[in-house]
Amino acid sequence: MTSPKTVLITGTSSGIGLATAVAAARAGWTTIATLRDTGKADALLTAAAAHEVTDRIQVKHLDVVDPATIATCLDEVIAEHGHLDALVNNAGAAQVGTIEQGSLDEVRAAMEVNFFGVVATTRAALPHLRASHGRVITVTSVGGIVGQPFNEAYCAAKFAVEGFMESLAPVAATVGVDVTVVEPGAVASEFVANLNLDVDAQLTTAGPYAPALQAYLTRTQQSFTNAQTPTEAAAPLIKALTAPHPPFRIQTSPWARNFVTTKLTDLDGSAVQTLTGEWVR
Known part of the structure; x- marks a missing residue:
């Protein structure tokens, strides 16, 4: 008998990551659901039990900014399952602010999680994905295409991920590995709530930027x-996971497609600046 395909997903404690892990297990995949803190797996395990896929989900520790945990996790996956067929880079962190009032350390932290964490996990997984002719699927954002006010560090990191993956895709294809990026818009999840953003404090200290903020x-x-649910946003990821030849770029909703189209057809940047300029007036 052929063993089930194995997928490793980062950032599965909530939101898109959790929904994708459950959906992948329901689609028959052995799902390695990784978390920075495995003590926060309760919601995932509850959802897995509700969908009767607990036996297909294995929780493991992986922190994308700690290469040692990436290596240990992958070693365990190969030792236990013999192969890795897909990697879903989902782990990320939001960051709201503008550079004059923030710090370079905050920008570097956003880049570490949202960009270098993706690079490190992808790099470590590629030898195994070459062996299986597997695929890399990375959750970016419409913010990886359209720069958004007060999201400078976050969008910079997501732009970097898009550029990295777009450059990697044709090279990876020569060794049998598909590369796809998935671009959600607004998703009703704990991603934004996890910012712990004190709005009143932000506005009090925003100075000349307060009206725009x-x-x-x-x-x-x-x-x-009007945000998508995590389950709705996860559905295109499962299509990318299971399609014979997934496209490079996928948006998770009609709104996201329209939004991204604004940028991809905006040769001089004026359409985007007009659009996002309205958000701060």
């Missing part, structure tokens, strides 16, 4: 009232 936060709160 207030306008941006108001618009953002409104956008999340």
Whole structure:
């Protein structure tokens, strides 16, 4: 008998990562659901039990900014299952602010999680994915295409991920590995809540940027009232996981496709600047 395919997913404590882990298990994959803190796996395990896929989900420790945990996790996966067929880079962290009032350390931290963590995990997984003719699927964001106010560090990291993966894709294809990026828009998850953003404090210390920040936060709160559910956002990831030849770039909703199209057809940048400029007025 052929053993089930194995997928490793980062950042599965909540949101898209959790939904993707459960959906992959339901699709028949052996799912390695990784977390920086395995003590936060309760929601994942509850969802797995509700869908009767607990036997297909294995929780493991992996911190994308700690190469030792990446190596240990992959070694365990290969020792226990013999192969790795897909990697889903999902772990990430939001960061809101503008550079004059932030610190370089905050920018570096955003890059470490959202960019270098993706690079490190992908690099470590590639030898195993070459052996299986597998695939790399990376959750980026519409913010990896369109730069957004007060998301400078986050969007910079997601832009970097998009450039990294777009450059890697044709090279990886020569050794039988597919590369796909998946771009969600607003998703109703704990991702933004995990910012622990003190809005009043932010506005109090924003100085000359306070009116723009207030306008941006108001618009953002409104956008999340119509957000996708994590399950809806995870569905395109499962298609990328199971399709014979997935495309390089996938958006998770019609809104996300329209938003990304604005940038990809905007040769002089004026359309994007007009659009995002409205968010801060």
